[in-house]
Each structure stands twice: as structure tokens, then as C-alpha cells.
Amino acid sequence: MANRESQTPATDKTLFYYASFGKQMLAAFALHQVEAGVLDLDTPISKYLGDEVAGSHVVTLRMLLTHTSGYPDAYSDPAVAPFLPFTPTGAGSQYDPNRPWTFAKINAGIRDPIEPGAREEYSNTGYLVLGRVLSKTAGGDKALERTIRRFLWRAGEVKPMTENQVTFQRSERALRRFAHGYYTLKDNGPLVDIFTAYGAKGIPTDLYGMPFTDGLLAGTALGAAQFLDALFVRHRLLSPRTVDAMITPTPQSAASGGSYGMGTERAVVGDRIWQGHRGSYPGFSAQGATDLERGVTLVVVTNRYMPKYSPADVIWEQLAETYARTAS
Template identity: 80%
Template structure:
């Protein structure tokens, strides 16, 4: 099978409907012919790349300085109903959301609520294993040393694809709590010694944020206020980025599809009898992948963070994107909840995401102030569909918009 539990949960990383209308432009004032030329090239790149990964449902957005300069929707949000992807279709961001929760955590550091280098026992007491040795900085930089909670026997059987037979025991409507996850959180191994991608660390980070905010509901309200600042003329809304698994969200949500070895697709919404959005997909307590939304919502967040300085001070952003010493020592570029992608001669700052049914990739070319986001409702290995499409679009943009 294409996905195993450890591969599916560690990835940080159908016939398509006709493409929807696209809106295009350049990243600087240009004649209409040049503008149309860029749109045409990006549309063609999206069509070819989508075909290469099985024609998933896709939203793609290119933004500069808070303005969408090109966007396109392709494919099907729900294969059974043949519902096409539109601008309003919601997708699960998966680990792209680590960048969002990391930015909020750094906002709390700026406000004096958190300290990056104080042991998290200050906030959690003895609740979580290793709390006296682990800091918020370690959680943000994947250097905490926590083992993979999703592979632990206390948690793995509760999730799909986690272990042999897990799919038979999986309940997509099961309510989750941090206590259920904490049952599988073990003592960290050499905290601070090395970078090792850790969903567990971000789950613990969420618990720290919940405790300091006054509970999960208070944390959700604080995050919504924080994200509201990413709006341009109006505040960012739940229609663009959400952490609520509501009936309203369900009506707009794309179904996620897991591609098997034989090419067949499993609808992760319907295959296991979910009555709504599966409860393991996003929302509290899953702060390793807390958010869903549109490509435009993700792009607006990145643009507000990296281009318009709406969310954090420039100094904090610089610290966020600076690779940790542990990552740099291993030849990596991961900072605090964000990583670099190099395409040609351009360096993009962002994060990818993947969870059975969905993949995402979003990043900003800091030098030019351009943001590119791709979200899909297809999960396949060895390469994420969103990664493939995003790289083709980034290559095309770099070639055409010089």
C-alpha cells in the first residue's frame, strides 16, 4: 500500500473536472499581453503537473503584497457527487499548519506570555514527560527529542493506517483529547541534541499554548484574533482559515483521497463511516496540523507574515526563518516552524503538509515578496502531489516573470 502509518504521519511533508476560471497578473505593473502570457504559462504548467499526479482537486494561488495576481482551481472536490473545486472549497493543510501555530507561539513570546528557553514545566508542571528538560524553542525547532507518539501502542491503534488492523478499529467520529495523546508521549531522547521532525513536539506546544491561554476554547479565540490581523481591508475569517470541524465547514470541504499502490482511491471521509469531518484530521488537540482552509487563506497568511509585517515584528520573523544550529549542522534549513525550498535561483520560505487524503505546499519568495500556495485533496507517495505541482508553478513563474 502506498502509505504506512509512520510515512503518512511523518510526511511534513479520479478524472479531473474542467479548470475553473483563472485570474492572472504579474508581480509588477505590466502590459496586458505580458499579464496574459504569465497566466497562460501558469495555467498550462498547472494542467500538466496535475495530470502527472493523477488529476486531484487543486487550488493554486500566486500573491504579491496582499493581492492575488493569479489563481486557478482544477478538478473535483467530491468524486461521488462530481462537485468541482471552487475558490471556496476547504482543504486540510496538514503540517503546513505548523507554520501558523509557530507564528502564533512567537506572537505569545513577543507578548511576554512565553519564554523560548524556559523549561515547559513552567507551564505544564509534571503533566508531560520530559517537561523539565524541554523548552519552547526545542518544540518549535524539532529538537525536543520526543519519540513519535503516533507510533506508540497507546495511540497508534486509534488512528487509520497506524498499524496492522488499525483500520478495523478506527472510529472517525471519536472525540479526542490531549490526555489520549499524552498517554503515548514518552521521555524525550537527548533534548536539544539534534533536529528530528516531531509531530509530538508540536502537540506538546499546543498544550503549552492552551494552558497559557486559559484552555482550548480561549486558545482558539486567541488564534482567530491573531489570524484576523492577516486580512488586508477586512480581517481574515473562518471562511479562509479555520480550526473548527463544523457543519458549515463540512458543506464546503473537499473529500480527501488516498491513492493506493494499484492506483485506486480511498475516500477518507466515507470509507470508514464518518458522519462529519473525521475528528483526527484537524482542530484541537491536533496542533501538529491544526488548520484547514483555502489556498488563498494560506497565501494571505504567508503574505501577512513575511511580506506585510502584519503578524510579527521583523526581528521575530528573522529569528523564525533562521535555521536552528542543529538543523544547520545537518545541512538543513529548518527554523521555528518554517523551512526553505530552493527552485532555480530563488529561495522560498514556507512549509509543506501531508496527511492521508490531502497535501499542501506554500512558501514566499522573500526577496521579491511573492507567495505561492498549492493545496490538493490527494495523498500519494513517494512524492506529494502538492509538492510536484508547486515546484512546476514556481519554476514557471521564475522563468516567465523575470
């Protein structure tokens, strides 16, 4: 169900929040800007941000893309946490799903990085800063949205990718097609509808869109799948050389037994190797990846979030196991 209360079924046109799956999309766009000469991977981001963000003189774009920046979690900082919906006991004391957000509000919780470049540690903060870099170099948030939209157009198979498939707009039009997100605070607890529980008048302002570039995008399952196919199979978004660099695990990730490259990681199911990303946020979960050898892409999106596991991960792994058995 896209909406349990109204008994509205989910269809292939239903929009879901991609959560951190969108990091892969933003990383691909950032690398496109590197290909175009707009950005440099190994120059300190102070070149683009000046002193606006803590640590800008030592952190590089590569560190942001690879989760090696060392930034502490801005979302748990006292300057930001009370305004967010996902504290251990529920919504923060000042959470308002209708309150507009700015990067300045998030930046109040961004602290100096700890040993930047030394190790991989998954960082939403790094991708929030990445979004600020991209916004500054594009000429502002609106200009960035237009530039990303043009980039994603090329992911369409026959026609350009549209807002009906992948979007960062919290519009009335999107609301009519959006699945309500449901989560529980504890196992077997009651489902909470994040669109109605806290008085949202539309799509909650913390759910996606600017300035939340750690999870910028929402869309359909098919939109996510077409993006992966365009990136990894049809090579419509980046050059093969850039894709190879993107999927190569960093030394920091490999040292801890991981496979994270720049905005993407590997998953091995059966005898198949997949490249993609997962995502979760109260109310939603997503998992999507491509079997690079065979050019097969599998995406799962759900409007359900559990405290101990991701429903999308469970479903995706079961489907990938079935695929692995039949493909062999």
C-alpha cells in the same frame, strides 16, 4: 473535484486540510505570545505544564518549535496507534472517525525525549506538546481557539481573516464547503475517500482541530496565501526581528544540511529562495512559500495523498520553476 462521487468541483472557496503547513501558523502564534511576554523560548515547559508531559523539565519552547525536542513519535506508540487511520495497511484496529479526541488520549503515547536539544528530527509530537503549552497559558482549548482566531484576523488583506478562509472548526458549515480527501495505500491502487470509507458522520475527528496541534488548521488556498503574505511581506503578524529569528536555520538543522528555523524552512527553485512549509496527511497535501526578495507567495493545496510523494509538492515545484524562469 472536491467530491468525486457527487462531481462537486473545487473552487477558491473550497476548504482543504493544511496538514503540517499549519505548523507554520501555530509557530507564528507561539512567537506572538513570546513577543507579548506570555511565553519564554528557553524556559523548560514545566513552567506551564508542571509534570503533565514527559520531559517537561528539560524541553523548552524553542526545542518544540525547532523539532529538536527529541520526543519519540506519539502516533506510532501502542497507546495511540490503534486509534488512528494511517497505519501501513490502512486504518488502525480501533479507528473511529467520529470518536472525540483529548490531549490526555494523545499524552498516553508521549514518552521521555531522547537527547533533547542535540539534533533536529521532525516531530509531530513536539507540536502536539506545543499546543498543550499554548492551551494551558491561554486558559483552555476554547480560549486558545479564540486567541488564535484574533491573531489570524490580522492576516486579512482588506477585511479580517474569517472562518471561511482559515478554520479549526469541524462544523456542519465547514463540512458543506470541505473537499473530500482521497488516498491510495499503494501506487495505482484504488482511491479511498477518508470521509466515507470508515463511516464518518461529518469531518473526521482526527483530521484537524484540537488537540491535533501538529496540523491544527484547514482553509482555502487563498487563506493560506494571505497568511504567508501577512507574515513575510506585510509584517502584520510578527515584528521583522521576530520573523528574522523564525526563518534563521537552527545549528542542529544546518548541521544536517537543512534550513529549518522555527516552524518554517527554505526551498530553492531556480534562482529564487522561498520560505514556507509543506504538509501531508492521508487524503490531503499542501505546500506554500514566499519569495521573500520579491514578495510573491505561491500556495498549492490538494485533496490527494500518495504513499511515495506529495502531489502538492510536485505541482508547487513545477509552478515555482515556471515562475523562476519568467521572473528572471
